[in-house]
Amino acid sequence: MTASCGPRKARPCSPASSFSSRCFVGILLNAPMFLIPIFSVLDACDEPPRFQGMKPQDELKPSYSPGDTVRYECRPGYQSLSPGSLISTVCWENNTWSPLQESCKKKSCPNLGDPENGNINYVNGSTEFGSQVHYVCNAGYYLAGPAIRYCQANDNSVYWSDSSPICEKIFCQPPGKILNGKYTNSHKEVFEYNEVVTYSCDPSNGPDEYSLVGNSTLVCVGNDKWNSEPPECKVVxxxxxxxxxxxxxxxxxxxxxxxxxxxxxxxxxxxxxxxxxxxxxxxxxxxxxxxxxxxGSKPTSPTVSPGSSHPGHPRPTDESAPEDNKHLGVGPIIGIFVAVSVVLGGIVGACVYKCLSKNKSAYLTDESHREVNRISPREEEMKERFAFIKKKENRD
The missing domain is CATH 2.10.70.10 (Complement Module, domain 1)
Incomplete structure (x- = not known):
């Protein structure tokens, strides 16, 4: 009877053989697809250079190929140093940009004159784009309008923000009237800068006079502003x-x-x-x-002795000991000394005993009290037999 053999199964491939054949070949075939972007990026220029006063005319790209040109234009608030000339840079074969310098400068706002009864101060000493100017009025005048203006820019020009302020003369309205009193020049409707009014109280109709409580003089120090509130006239x-x-x-x-x-x-x-x-x-x-x-006399502060933290307590000395120490006799001191001696004696005795016990386990003494090595009974019996045999041999 013959046994039929089934179809022989294919030998499975090991992971190693599969990688070394199919996988390796696949990597070699697909490698160029991965390397092409890498080489294309390496063979390109990165972003073109940036400048404060100029920018690229077109939208930036992720990368630039050799020979690509980027043209620049001045930013708002800037103007070209060479009007009419092109400003550009080129991506070279070595993946660098051709040299390019800043070719735009800031524009300047028009000069401003001092306001009447005031003056201006250019903060950075110029009227260029981004600068600012401060306005200040002379004494006796106040500023009506913005105190600071800025040189701003639109698409094609520069200009000063807001409109020019003016310096107007300071005036004060009449100060407040008070009960039972009055102030000087009360007939005036307007008071000028630094003008002074003086208050006084009326005579009293009663037995007690009026007292002026507060500042008797007021000064016009700002536009419709007095230096203090009016006083009062009342009986105090x-x-x-x-x-x-x-x-x-x-x-x-x-x-x-x-x-x-x-x-x-x-x-x-x-x-x-x-x-x-x-x-x-x-x-x-x-x-x-x-x-x-x-x-009685004025109480003085209690003295504190150098050795005490509380007033009135004497400093502990040999002549004056604390109350608790006075009751501490000689007996307790002797007891403490004896207890310490006993403990130390016990420790020393234990150490001596331990050392002696250790020595006795290793040594014996003979009749003359000399130390000899300890011999066990078995060793002594063997020694006697050896001596007997040796003695017998000598006889023979």
């Missing part, structure tokens, strides 16, 4: 100052009006607590408050 009266166990030594009177000043002192044997000088303020109160007189 403080109560008679009474200092118990003290007296007034200056500022005597029966009535004490606004800004009245009084000075105090205490009687003998008393100390003044507070300020000895007070004033009658705008609210009819003494400021600072009336002081007090307390019996």
């Amino acid at each position: 009266k403080c109560e008679y100052p009474v200092l118990q166990d003290g007296e007034i030594i200056s500022g005597f009177g029966t009535k004490f009006y606004y800004k009245a000043k009084v000075i105090f002192k205490c009687k003998e044997g008393f100390t003044l607590i507070g300020s000895n000088t007070v004033f009658c303020n705008a609210n009819s109160a003494w400021e600072p408050p009336i002081p007090k007189c307390v019996k």
